[in-house]
Amino acid sequence: MAITVVAAVILASTVVQTTAKEKELSVTYVKAPLxxxxxxxxxxxLVEKAFPGFVVSHPELTAGPKQTAGLASGSVDVANCLGGTSAILAYAxxxxxxxxxxxxxxxxxxxxxxxDKDIASISDLKGKKIAGPKGTILHQLLVAALKREELSVNDVQFLGMGLADGVTAMMNGSVDACLAAGPAVLRSTEQGARIITTGEGLVDATTVIAVRGELLRDDPDLVRRFMKVDEESVTLLDSDRTRAIDITAEETGLSIDDVKTMLPLYDFDSTIRPSDVEELKRTxxxxxxxGMLPHKIDIEKMVKTI
Incomplete structure (x- = not known):
């Protein structure tokens, strides 16, 4: 009888622990650039309202490798706003x-x-020092822009550097050009820098929503519910833009004018289009x-429309 009671207690404890684990939802929070x-x-x-009874957390893991490490360990369920480069590298x-x-x-x-006033186009970068984060969308932009001018990264001096450090180096003359995105572009142009090219026609600058594969297999409905939350947030942006801009300015520290300037640059439609899959293939x-990817993967197997 005692053994039966002990076994029942252990089983009950296991059920409680499993239930508690199933009631947790971790969604990464990346607020910058916009x-x-x-x-x-x-x-x-919005996530808490859509998942009553769940303990929802929003870990601020802004670096792609930290988000994918969280997915791998199970401490992150949804990587919200993950760079396409990070998703591909992790999957591979x-x-x-x-x-x-x-x-x-x-x-x-x-x-x-x-x-530098003598640099007016990408072709003027030949032999010049360019700073920026390696293995990112910005790096991909540079490679694509050079290729369009029949140049390669071997024709420039590319220095791997964080975005903020690269901008500072460009502004103080340590390098000739830099790769930048978001508010850094606004601040730099206000101080005399010029945009030599954007990613338009070169890269789509795609960020993705990724989930743990096990979560999707075990509970696809939960993932669908989260995607409905994402749709709701985009709808709120469209239906109450003034409120959304005010909240964004408060959260990021940007001015309302900065948010209004940057907002038209973003397409937040979560639908996976054929062009998105092709962009991931180009990435x-x-x-x-x-030389940053050990082997190629099947992009279609990494992408799952639900």
Whole structure:
């Protein structure tokens, strides 16, 4: 009898622990440069309202590798606003993730900047020093822009550097040009820098919504419910733009005018279009051709429309 009671207690404890785990939902929070849907989801508690009874957390993991590490460990369920480069690299290295939606497309928000008055086009960058974050959408933009002018990264001096450090180096003359996105572009142009090119026609600057593969297999309805939350946040942006802009300005520290200036650069429709899949394939080619991807993956298997 005692053994039976002990076994029952252990079983009950296991059920409680499993139930508690199933009632947790971790959605990463990346607010910069202008991730309005994510901002609205957190500030207005849209996820919490859609998942009553769940303990919802919003870990601020802004770096792509940290988001994918969270997916791999199970500490993150949804990577909201994950760079396409990070998703592909993680998947190729065995992380069980699925891309279930597009967070944003923002080609015009990604730029190559220069302050030197003698640099007016990408072709003028030949032999020049260019700073920017390696293995990112911005790096991909630079490669594509050079290729359009029949140049390659071997024709310039590309210095791997964080976005903020790269902008500072360009402004103080340590490098000739830099890669920049978001508010950094506004601040730099206000101080005399010029946009040499944006990503328009070169890269779609796609960020994605990714989930743990196990979560999608075990509970696809939960993932669908989250995607409805994303749709709701985009609808709120469209239906009450003034409120959304005010909340975004408060959350990011940007001025309302800055938010209004940057907003038209972003397409937050989460629908996965055929063009999005093709863009992810181009991103994979960029990573592989530049020695950052160990082997190519099947992009269609990484992407899951639900």
């Amino acid at each position: 991730n309005i849907p994510s901002i609205l989801q957190k500030r207005l508690k 290295n065995g992380v069980d993730l699925k891309v279930v939606g597009i967070f944003a497309r923002s080609p015009k928000a990604f730029t190559v900047l220069a302050k 994979q080619d960029f990573l592989f051709d530049n």
